[in-house]
Amino acid sequence: MTTELIVAGFGGQGVLLFGKFLALSGLKEGKEVVWIPSYGPEMRGGTCNCTVVVSEDPIGSPIIDSPNTVVVMNKPSLAKFGPRVSPDGLLLINSSLIDTTSDRTDIRIETVPANDIALELGNGKAANMVALGAYVALTKVVKFDTILDVVKENFAKKKEFLDLNIRAVKKGYELAS
Amino acid sequence: MAKVLMKGNEALAEGAIRAGCKLFFGYPITPQSEIPEYLSRRLPEVGGCYLQAESEVAASNMLYGAAGVGERVFTSSSSPGISLMAEGLSYIAGAQLPVVVLNMVRGGPGLGGILPAQSDYLQATKGLGHGDFRLLVLAPSTVQEAADLIVDAFDLADKYRNPVMILGDGMLGQMMEPVEFKDRPKSKDLPPKTWAATGLVPGKKKSIINSLYLDPLELEANSWELKAKYDAMARDELRWEQFNCEGEYDVLIVAYGSMARICKTTIELLKKRGVSVGLFRPITVFPYPYKQLSDAAQKAKMVFCVEMSTGQMLDDVKIALEGSRPIHFYGRTGGIVPSPEEVLRQVERIRNGEEVDKVWER
Amino acid sequence: MGKVVFKRPKSLADVPTHYCPGCPHGIVHRIIAQCIDDLGIQQRTVGIAPVGCSVLAYNYFNCDFFEASHGRAPAVATGAKRARPDLIIFAYQGDGDLASIGTAEIVHACNRGEKITVIFINNTVYGMTGGQMAPTTMPGQVTTTTPYGRDVNSIGWPIRVCELLSSLKTEAFIARVSMHSAREIVNAEKVIKKAFELQIANRCFTFVEVLSSCSTNWGMTPVEAQKWIEKEMVPYYPLGVFKSPNGDESKN
Numbered sequence: 088m089t090t091e092l093i094v095a096g097f098g099g100q101g102v103l104l105f106g107k108f109l110a111l112s113g114l115k116e117g118k119e120v121v122w123i124p125s126y127g128p129e130m131r132g133g134t135c136n137c138t139v140v141v142s143e144d145p146i147g148s149p150i151i152d153s154p155n156t157v158v159v160m161n162k163p164s165l166a167k168f169g170p171r172v173s174p175d176g177l178l179l180i181n182s183s184l185i186d187t188t189s190d191r192t193d194i195r196i197e198t199v200p201a202n203d204i205a206l207e208l209g210n211g212k213a214a215n216m217v218a219l220g221a222y223v224a225l226t227k228v229v230k231f232d233t234i235l236d237v238v239k240e241n242f243a244k245k246k247e248f249l250d251l252n253i254r255a256v257k258k259g260y261e262l263a264s
Numbered sequence: 265m266a267k268v269l270m271k272g273n274e275a276l277a278e279g280a281i282r283a284g285c286k287l288f289f290g291y292p293i294t295p296q297s298e299i300p301e302y303l304s305r306r307l308p309e310v311g312g313c314y315l316q317a318e319s320e321v322a323a324s325n326m327l328y329g330a331a332g333v334g335e336r337v338f339t340s341s342s343s344p345g346i347s348l349m350a351e352g353l354s355y356i357a358g359a360q361l362p363v364v365v366l367n368m369v370r371g372g373p374g375l376g377g378i379l380p381a382q383s384d385y386l387q388a389t390k391g392l393g394h395g396d397f398r399l400l401v402l403a404p405s406t407v408q409e410a411a412d413l414i415v416d417a418f419d420l421a422d423k424y425r426n427p428v429m430i431l432g433d434g435m436l437g438q439m440m441e442p443v444e445f446k447d448r449p450k451s452k453d454l455p456p457k458t459w460a461a462t463g464l465v466p467g468k469k470k471s472i473i474n475s476l477y478l479d480p481l482e483l484e485a486n487s488w489e490l491k492a493k494y495d496a497m498a499r500d501e502l503r504w505e506q507f508n509c510e511g512e513y514d515v516l517i518v519a520y521g522s523m524a525r526i527c528k529t530t531i532e533l534l535k536k537r538g539v540s541v542g543l544f545r546p547i548t549v550f551p552y553p554y555k556q557l558s559d560a561a562q563k564a565k566m567v568f569c570v571e572m573s574t575g576q577m578l579d580d581v582k583i584a585l586e587g588s589r590p591i592h593f594y595g596r597t598g599g600i601v602p603s604p605e606e607v608l609r610q611v612e613r614i615r616n617g618e619e620v621d622k623v624w625e626r
Numbered sequence: 627m628g629k630v631v632f633k634r635p636k637s638l639a640d641v642p643t644h645y646c647p648g649c650p651h652g653i654v655h656r657i658i659a660q661c662i663d664d665l666g667i668q669q670r671t672v673g674i675a676p677v678g679c680s681v682l683a684y685n686y687f688n689c690d691f692f693e694a695s696h697g698r699a700p701a702v703a704t705g706a707k708r709a710r711p712d713l714i715i716f717a718y719q720g721d722g723d724l725a726s727i728g729t730a731e732i733v734h735a736c737n738r739g740e741k742i743t744v745i746f747i748n749n750t751v752y753g754m755t756g757g758q759m760a761p762t763t764m765p766g767q768v769t770t771t772t773p774y775g776r777d778v779n780s781i782g783w784p785i786r787v788c789e790l791l792s793s794l795k796t797e798a799f800i801a802r803v804s805m806h807s808a809r810e811i812v813n814a815e816k817v818i819k820k821a822f823e824l825q826i827a828n829r830c831f832t833f834v835e836v837l838s839s840c841s842t843n844w845g846m847t848p849v850e851a852q853k854w855i856e857k858e859m860v861p862y863y864p865l866g867v868f869k870s871p872n873g874d875e876s877k878n
């Protein structure tokens with residue numbers, strides 16, 4: 088089983104961290120993982136994305152034309168990556184910032200109001216963690232406990248954000264389960 | 265040690281430290297700045313020295329100094345910076361000093377771009393700088409392999425008293441993968457550095473670190489001495505990987521570094537369609553595994569060289585095959601990385617007797 | 627920002643720049659373009675862009691331009707000026723470009739008295755590559771390659787380029803201005819114009835250092851960054867005219 092993911096949004100929405108946490112969780116479960124960011128002049132202010140592959144087998148290409156899962160956090164990302172989801176794949180849309188959807192019928196489309204939920208929890212910045220929780224619930228690529236551990240470990244030094252982010256992944260997970 | 269998730273750049277930097285290197289001289293440049301940034305934090309922790317040089321010209325000459333007094337020393341840069349280091353590297357090779365240099369290649373020529381490319385292959389393998397010299401060049405294709413090869417690179421540099429280059433590309437540097445730093449016993453059979461200029465103490469011969477030979481016979485002797493080292497490397501240090509080459513295949517892909525791992529996925533995709541294609545991946549690109557490639561190619565009807573350049577390693581593939589098999593080439597460059605599906609479409613075309621799709625002509 | 631840009635100089639291209647919000651590169655570009663307009667030299671001016679954040683400066687000016695390799699702009703300028711002395715040549719360089727990798731080129735261009743104008747943007751960091759240490763980084767300043775702060779015992783003190791170049795005997799115009807307030811920006815325009823006038827008169831090598839900021843890599847708001855220039859940089863990098871062929875030096 089190989090899960091390929093492109094997660095995309097504005098710079099500053101935390102999509103790289105979303106991807107990194109997924110990769111760390113895969114690693115924790117003894118799987119093969121690779122994470123690769125888009126890098127370059129477009130990084131500042133513009134759109135930003137990363138690709139993550141989690142697999143039971145050794146991973147070849149980190150460059151994926153048609154990933155089997157895509158998470159889009161803003162509208163330009165939907166336009167860019169929506170068409171690239173592989174048939175039968177999953178497209179997860181952040182409905183707080185995207186009021187449209189994809190017209191594709193050959194894929195599964197899910198939504199999560201990630202920013203709204205994060206704001207309810209006290210800080211819009213945690214939208215990426217809400218989306219991550221939902222993503223894990225929908226794909227089951229890693230166990231929920233694993234992702235929770237990764238969040239805890241990575242925010243251990245930033246105590247002021249720890250609780251917020253834990254609640255954010257939990258909420259995202261519950262909503263999508 | 266447990267596996268940790270690291271960027272290729274960081275793994276290489278940590279690998280250098282694990283290899284006992286305590287000295288880094290360099291100059292910031294994308295896409296390898298994580299290396300100096302990592303080492304500026306990490307080297308002081310192990311009592312080492314990180315120094316940001318005023319330029320790559322200066323950095324390469326700082327390497328000359330540090331290597332000349334017998335210490336393990338490392339630098340990393342990317343294409344335009346490596347061109348500036350050509351001066352120091354030529355002196356280092358001429359004076360027969362061990363150093364490790366990393367090139368995280370970006371698109372060129374000139375200022376080019378900052379995205380991954382393989383367009384410095386000829387520069388790296390055919391003598392980087394003036395004079396009759398070569399670097400030993402290793403081309404990793406995963407983060408783990410990068411972390412392992414850089415440790416070997418220091419040993420090989422010491423063994424041959426020659427600069428060793430790790431040839432990566434922006435993708436390898438930016439990519440995160442699990443890495444394990446293996447505790448390796450220190451190589452015992454490395455010769456002591458009696459040649460180092462560490463002071464004329466009683467019982468020691470005077471050391472002169474030098475590449476100047478005004479007597480043509482002496483200069484010629486030095487050049488043949490270098491050549492003998494390169495021949496020894498070609499005999500003893502060749503490394504390569506074959507993938508899906510056990511059974512039958514009618515196409516053999518030849519690719520190195522990041523491009524090779526992309527081709528592995530192409531091969532897996534082709535397998536699902538019942539098409540068997542082999543991959544030959546040189547790991548040492550100087551010296552080049554000519555014979556091994558030629559042997560692997562004999563099972564195939566045709567050879568397909570894929571690069572992120574307009575055709576540089578292609579020259580070595582031609583040398584290896586000596587006209588014995590038709591060679592097809594597909595290259596994207598300037599920072600464009602071909603996807604597995606893109607390569608697959610080309611394999612299908614050449615199997616059908618068509619030419620590769622020249623997408624770049626659009 | 628202090629000064630109202632009431633009208634775009636015709637030597638400035640009407641395109642959005644890639645600079646971060648609050649970056650002074652845009653202001654300095656406008657000042658230079660205004661001088662080119664005022665002096666009526668647009669048709670014979672050739673600019674030289676460096677490697678650094680202003681690498682794309684050739685897109686932002688309406689005049690001919692080169693893009694030089696890292697640090698070599700004064701050498702490129704020398705070549706162009708020696709080949710075509712009738713042209714007005716200006717090089718635009720950052721502190722990494724000019725005071726690190728290009729130290730030799732700037733010192734020798736100045737020492738030969740090349741009749742060119744060099745605008746030197748000192749923002750204390752390597753902006754483009756992500757905020758590494760520059761030769762002008764302040765003592766103790768944290769950058770991505772000085773995680774423990776710049777240690778002057780190990781890498782020396784920040785280089786004061788104006789003072790260094792002023793020590794050369796060859797006649798030259800050498801001045802330092804700042805971007806930290808509206809008043810200083812108005813003054814910067816006067817000084818830069820003066821430099822171009824001296825080049826037009828074929829008088830001497832002309833050099834203007836501009837104390838600037840990089841709020842992105844400093845991790846500050848543009849307003850905090852302006853204050854930081856005034857409080858931290860100006861005391862170490864005094865403003866004024868360090869050397870002038872007219873003997874009208876003025877330091878403050």
Ligand SMILES: Cc1ncc(C[n+]2csc(CCOP(=O)(O)OP(=O)(O)O)c2C)c(N)n1
Nearest residue numbers: 293677678679696720721722723752753754
């Ligand atoms: C030979 C070479 N080495 C390194 C680089 C990478 N590089 C690009 S811009 C830059 C630093 C520019 O800093 P500065 O001159 O201070 O200008 P700023 O970006 O702050 O405006 C470096 C090191 C390069 N392009 N060429």
